[in-house]
Amino acid sequence: MNKLQALYRANRGRGKGLRVEATDDDEPRMMIYDIIVSSDADAEWWGGASAESFVRALQTMSAPRVHVHINSPGGDAFAGIAMAQAIRAYPGEVVVHVDGLAASAAGFLVASAPRAIMALGAMIMVHKSWTWAVGNSNDLIAQAAVLEKLDSQQVELFKTKNEDYDWEAALAAETWFTATEAIALGLATEHAAQEPGQPAAKAHAFDLSVFGRAPSVPETTSSPLEVEAANDPDQVARRSRIARMHKYRNP
Incomplete structure (x- = not known):
């Protein structure tokens, strides 16, 4: 089983898909508390928040400010790229909140927003792209070339936040950024306000065993x-x- 399928299988049913919530202050909130998949058909099979629904929902909005809340172990890279582009193209302001975890493709959404707010205990993770392939040596070499191009696109995206940071090395090492580290890099802009007695974000509600360097946290x-x-x-x-x-x- 390839790693992306393993991620999907391990987290099937753990998330809440994509939800859109209207608020009294006319600033809609979109909740991505799940794996990221490409289409609504994929979401019906695997569960997850689909890029198709996210882009469609965002395109129907006209509010001056929209909030996107993320707690996701990632998923389909091109789905994340499409969602990130929808955020950049929105005519108003899109504020991204990392409520727990923004890993892999979910990190693209953070990098696309001019304002990204990190909850206490939240993390962002970046890594080299995954895929699966069958065929002869020429097929596998060609697929590896595509992966290298996708990784270069990741570097280009993250460099918009910090041009001087070694993103190639960060991807190769599967790097996990705390809120403080992400803000220091410019990947995020600020800490979320912490009310007295408010619990820290649950950054590890998902099965992260498919990743090589995921923090070891007891399952609760x-x-x-x-x-x-x-x-x-x-x-x-x-x-x-x-x-x-x-x-x-x-x-």
Whole structure:
């Protein structure tokens, strides 16, 4: 299984897709709390926030300011590129908020916004592009050339935030930026206001095991299937019977 498919499979059902929320101050909020996929058809299969729906929703808006909230492990690179272009093309102001994690393709959206706000505990991650390929040596060499071009496009995008930083090395190393580091680089612009007693952003709600250098954080959340099972009396009774069986088999 290729890494992108593994990312999709590991996080299927963990996110909330794409949501658009109207607010009293006439500043709509778009919530990307999921993997990023290209089309609505992909979203029906894998789950996720689709570039197709995001671009369509943004194009119908006319508010002077729109807020885009992100907590995403990334996904389809070209979907992220399309979403980033929609942000740049919006006639008003688009403010991006990294509420948890903006990894991989989700980082493109951060880099495309003139104003990016980082929550306490939030992170941004960049890495070299992934793909999958089959065929002979010529096919694989050609695919590698495409990946190199895509990585050069990533560098070009991130250089708009900091021209002097070594983005090639950052991509090669799979680099995770804290909020403070991202702001110091110019990748983000500011910290989110932290109200007294407000919890830090949950930057690790997703399964990040497909990445090589993801911070090691104990899993504290349950998947939707686990929550559903926990609330199902039949499931609870079944697990109880299994537990008793193991108890007697392994005194």
